[in-house]
Amino acid sequence: MLATMNDIQEGYGFEIVRRQDFSDVTYLLEVRHPLMAKAARPGQFVIVMSHENGERIPLTIADFDRAAGTVTLVVQAVGKTTREMQQTCQAGAHLHALVGPMGIPTHIGDARKVVCVGGGLGVAPIYPQARAFKEDGAYVIGILGFRNKDLVFWEDKFRACCDEVILCTDDGSAGMKGFVSDGIKQAIAAHSDIDEVIAIGPPVMMKACAETTRPHGIKTMVSLNPIMVDGTGMCGGCRVKLGDQVKFACVDGPDFDGHLVDFDDMTRRLRRYKEEETAAMTRWSETCRMESPQTTL
């Protein structure tokens, strides 16, 4: 079957055309897929397999360039797959599989004043939404949170499409000292007429954002990232709880009302392969060390 799988890849060609490193754990991949660049909307994601024996991992479409026919992914190296990709996914390399755009696009509704919040890696996927709201004529406040100034990326891109940008770092080494939820408080204090808050980042951060806006009754959308397999609604691995309802993040989301999401349930379910993930990581690090003398030769 190998040859046939190659045909399929050639059909669309998942070539990495550009790679940029934001820090030693965060990197950007720009991949050629003209059809997807045309179809992609803010809030959608892809599923990637970097090689034949690899895992299917979901990544948000952080940007798309219809003219160049590319989609951009920003990846944080957290485990075996994303670290291995950090090594192998150089410009010119090919991804084994790339499918998408998946999920229901973000509803760019009639909100006139919106706050787009990105925490850490969530800064990348919130970008197309901020840009779309701006293009739609909304007043956009971008709130970007990083641990420290070395991890900051895309501040310029946000300055170009937001009316205001609030940069937060945990240690105060850039922008204001504090979490994105502090940034939201500041924005709410300055603007009494915020229609919607959109937050993307780690579950704890999205939960904090939802709790910050809840007393003010401001609509708050979050983009959920549970563990996925197919991304087509077939396995139910990505199910999340909203009140007493069960939803599949890949086809019913990934955007949901943050005031309804059961974040504790999701956080617990994200840990369900902890043991296997650690084992894969350890094993991979060891083989890397064993193989590295050869690769440097």
Added chain:
Amino acid sequence: MAKKRTVRTIPQQRTPVREQDPRERATNFAEVNCGYSEAEALLESQRCLFCADPVCIAGCPVGINIPDFIERIGAKDFRGAYDAIGRTNLLPAVCGRVCPQETQCEGECTVGDSLEPVAIGRLERFVGDRAIAEGWANLPHIEPAGRRVGIVGSGPAGMACAADMAKAGCDVTVFEAFHEPGGVLRYGIPDFRLPNEVIDAEIANLRRLGVKFQCNTLVGRLFTIAQMIDEMGFDAVFIGTGAGYPAMLGIPGDSLNGVLSANELLTRCNLMRARDFPAYDTPIPLGRHVAVVGAGNTAMDAMRVSLRLGAQNVTCVYRRSKAECPARAEETHHAEQEGVVFKWLTAPLEILGDDKGNVRGMRCITMMLGEPDKSGRARPVPVAGSEHEIDCDQVVFAIGTNANPVIGQTSRLRLDKRGYIETDADLATSMAGVFAGGDIVTGAATVIEAMGAGRKAARNMKAYLGIREPGCDLAAATIFGIQASERNFARILSA
């Protein structure tokens, strides 16, 4: 001429098939049923009476001429047998393995009135396997019809429609969301029942007919059905996206870690090869004491996969009795042999967790059978005071599926109230040129029914496209009000 066979003169015993030893096979993924040898197939073929009224054919959803192919086996004309099956069934090696023969052809077989019925499924599989080994394929002379057909989904429905349209001279492309084609045959049914090589061989045959496969393509999101017709130049489209979307248990504790759908377990194990973790990157939850809720084919596969992944014990929890169990008889039998414990007439009430959020058990209640319900099966009713606990660290649910929402979300196709695609008797949808069939129309059914639907849609698609069915006299009928003499058959034009 040989004397006419009667029930008394034929071999009385059904020819047994070699199987891997239950204890051994429960630890590996090699095929359980080894299939008939040539001698065994010849012997079993002697049991067919060549009935004047072959009731077995009526029992086959696609009407295979069963006595014809069995007679050819008996004459050692295996190629002829293959061609006889191939006239109606595209996938003999698959169907011989996974069809519920006991409720179809073998359930009707005359011999079955007094003895065990002819082993039609095993004979069909023998022919299918021989064809793969010999590299046979029914490759007719194909005249280009100058038409482009798009197929959405590469399961049995899509494969069957693709084959027929390719044979009619159309330029056919199959779009599949996964990175490998085959649908449930690939991701759901495990290797020990249906080896990957069999699916690969069938896909290769489609390619030889000129069918193109585009994997990694989520239709609806990458492009819509309307775009396929309006912008991408497809003259007709067939949708065979399957049922997908597993139904949830809806009981307390169903989101605990260790609770997963059979689809997730099977996809990780079969398609993603998690059983070979860490050589393959995808992990799989390994339960030591696994409870599987449901007793259909999907549930049986989940149980037997769990055993092979190293579970110490596997319990099947099903709210009806063994008589109502919807799985193929062979699968239930194999699961029993391999050591699955069946708790019939038992329904789950709650999944119990430990302080870390992992499954530690399941609270169940005993049922008894009451009056028949709408489906005609006895309705299970709880027995008061019969609550009890089962110890388990993993719960797999296989209690049915709902319609996959993606095509519905992204098109104006008319859906029924459960979300399945609505079609007329010709499998035409509410959009001109768009046909649908298989599980996405009927709800979860069988491989052969999906294949039959794909072929039926192809017949009507050909009529829609004005392509003449070889050997079929269309002159009698008007199509869309156009007389035969006025018809502009594309294939006549291009010839």
